[in-house]
Amino acid sequence: MSATDQQPAEHPLMGAVRQYGGDPVDLPFWEACAQGSFLLHQCGQCGRHYWPASRCIEHGDAAMSWVAASGRGEVYTYTVMHRAYTPDTRDKVPFVIAVVRLEEGPFYHSNIVDCPHDAVAVGMPLEVVMQPHPSGLTIPQFRPRGD
Amino acid sequence: MTGSGCAIVGLGVTEQGVGLGLEGRELRTRAVDLALADAGLPRDAIDGYIRAYVDREDLRYMGLSPNFSVSMMTGGATPVFSIIAAAAMIEAGQAEVVACVYGEAQTAFATTGKQDIGSYGYGYPMLYGLLGAAATHAFHARRHMHLYGTTSEHLGAVAVTQRDYAVGRPGTLGYGKPLTLAEHQASPLITDPFRRYDCTRNTDGGVAVLVTSAERARNLLSDPVFVLGAGTGHNIANWHQGLVYENHDNIAPAKARAFGQAGMGIEDIDMAQLYDPFTISPLMQLEAFGVVAPGQGGPFYAEGGAGPDGAMPTNTGGGQLSAYYSTGFTGVAEAILQLRGAAGAGQLKRAETALVSGHGMNAGVQNTWAHACMILGRNPRAKGATS
Numbered sequence: 001m002s003a004t005d006q007q008p009a010e011h012p013l014m015g016a017v018r019q020y021g022g023d024p025v026d027l028p029f030w031e032a033c034a035q036g037s038f039l040l041h042q043c044g045q046c047g048r049h050y051w052p053a054s055r056c057i058e059h060g061d062a063a064m065s066w067v068a069a070s071g072r073g074e075v076y077t078y079t080v081m082h083r084a085y086t087p088d089t090r091d092k093v094p095f096v097i098a099v100v101r102l103e104e105g106p107f108y109h110s111n112i113v114d115c116p117h118d119a120v121a122v123g124m125p126l127e128v129v130m131q132p133h134p135s136g137l138t139i140p141q142f143r144p145r146g147d
Numbered sequence: 148m149t150g151s152g153c154a155i156v157g158l159g160v161t162e163q164g165v166g167l168g169l170e171g172r173e174l175r176t177r178a179v180d181l182a183l184a185d186a187g188l189p190r191d192a193i194d195g196y197i198r199a200y201v202d203r204e205d206l207r208y209m210g211l212s213p214n215f216s217v218s219m220m221t222g223g224a225t226p227v228f229s230i231i232a233a234a235a236m237i238e239a240g241q242a243e244v245v246a247c248v249y250g251e252a253q254t255a256f257a258t259t260g261k262q263d264i265g266s267y268g269y270g271y272p273m274l275y276g277l278l279g280a281a282a283t284h285a286f287h288a289r290r291h292m293h294l295y296g297t298t299s300e301h302l303g304a305v306a307v308t309q310r311d312y313a314v315g316r317p318g319t320l321g322y323g324k325p326l327t328l329a330e331h332q333a334s335p336l337i338t339d340p341f342r343r344y345d346c347t348r349n350t351d352g353g354v355a356v357l358v359t360s361a362e363r364a365r366n367l368l369s370d371p372v373f374v375l376g377a378g379t380g381h382n383i384a385n386w387h388q389g390l391v392y393e394n395h396d397n398i399a400p401a402k403a404r405a406f407g408q409a410g411m412g413i414e415d416i417d418m419a420q421l422y423d424p425f426t427i428s429p430l431m432q433l434e435a436f437g438v439v440a441p442g443q444g445g446p447f448y449a450e451g452g453a454g455p456d457g458a459m460p461t462n463t464g465g466g467q468l469s470a471y472y473s474t475g476f477t478g479v480a481e482a483i484l485q486l487r488g489a490a491g492a493g494q495l496k497r498a499e500t501a502l503v504s505g506h507g508m509n510a511g512v513q514n515t516w517a518h519a520c521m522i523l524g525r526n527p528r529a530k531g532a533t534s
């Protein structure tokens with residue numbers, strides 16, 4: 001590449017993704033979040049779901065694609081953060097970070113919102129709700145599901 | 148591991164504590180000097196150097212001339228892993244005496260607070276405020292509580308057990324400072340279920356060990372400690388199976404290899420020195436190593452099973468929680484002292500064999516760690532042990 005070659009413009013979400021140690025292969029996920037939908041990465045051979053983007057552990061060379069997911073799951077484990085370790089959570093403590101076991105199988109780390117933190121419990125049914133984040137990304141958060 | 152195995156012939160432990168005012172390299176240099184003096188070896192005997200973690204300048208400053216220098220980073224598993232690698236280099240004929248070295252001014256680093264958030268390596272969960280090992284280990288603790296009824300008091304029993312060991316050990320954070328279960332319960336929540344006394348605090352300090360062949364160890368004046376077996380396992384395997392939160396580490400393959408090499412079972416082990424950044428860590432490892440059944444770690448601690456007169460004295464110098472944090476070398480150093488009969492007032496009555504573990508390297512959504520363990524002994528490996 002010569003010095004005069006133009007660099008392709010970077011994807012508008014890439015800076016935020018990179019800031020959090022992410023990878024360009026996850027951009028379709030974050031684009032969909034901004035449109036209000038929750039995707040997972042799926043193996044074209046066995047249908048197993050993954051997040052973030054991964055090769056299938058059984059079919060490593062199978063085609064993977066981003067597919068719409070239910071956005072439903074349950075609390076698998078969690079912690080109530082009584083200290084802020086990141087700049088944008090200083091005015092939020094105490095707050096909950098849960099590992100959500102999605103209906104399709106993968107784990108997803110998220111905050112639990114619309115719920116007192118002492119009401120959070122392992123096994124609590126959840127549904128996704130999209131929220132803007134200071135990074136510019138739209139991030140999936142989860143709230144109790146009444147069904 | 149083949150042949151007669153390797154031995155640790157030199158141990159150097161610097162002052163350990165908060166705000167020592169020494170740079171990491173100075174701590175490493177002093178640790179190496181202490182290890183050489185302990186082994187009765189000259190400076191030029193070191194012909195291999197493994198640094199936990201990344202190194203560029205140590206050799207010149209220390210005046211060392213080894214054949215190789217390797218930077219090694221697999222989190223808190225690095226110290227045990229470095230000893231395994233040292234043994235492998237010796238058996239590959241590449242060195243006779245390998246220095247495995249750690250030294251960091253952790254508390255000085257913490258005060259700068261200038262690190263870019265992305266460099267911490269916690270990945271997308273940082274979008275949700277997750278940063279730091281306390282939260283990632285809290286996930287294990289909460290899941291364990293859900294599955295087995297483990298309580299905050301059980302975690303407190305780990306903290307109190309280890310503090311009891313440290314109270315009588317000069318140079319530790321807990322020296323002369325007893326901790327009660329009530330004080331543990333009254334300490335503030337950090338990352339629920341962890342309270343302040345469930346968490347290790349960073350300290351400054353250096354540790355170095357010198358590794359050589361078992362044959363050469365016999366001709367040295369120092370008191371050797373023999374590496375009888377070692378193993379590794381990575382928790383990514385449990386992530387792939389959706390079992391990462393039930394498993395603090397992937398101990399099964401590490402345990403099988405280490406005990407197979409040593410020709411031993413857990414019943415042959417006199418003490419455990421297990422990586423313990425948080426109280427849940429030694430509790431879950433004792434279960435995974437088969438000292439107690441899954442879910443019985445909490446009651447085991449509460450009943451004194453990990454104390455000096457218990458079934459498996461564990462983290463007998465106070466561990467990271469109450470002694471000092473020199474990453475996985477905290478447990479390595481304590482095992483060597485105990486096996487040499489040099490643990491002073493904390494000397495165990497029976498100290499022929501020790502199980503030592505390290506774990507580390509948080510990463511991204513997978514919350515996962517490397518694990519390395521080894522079995523150390525006062526006596527060389529018996530002939531006929533499998534390799």
Ligand SMILES: [Zn+2]
Pocket residue numbers: 043044045046047048056057058059062
């Ligand atoms: Zn597949």
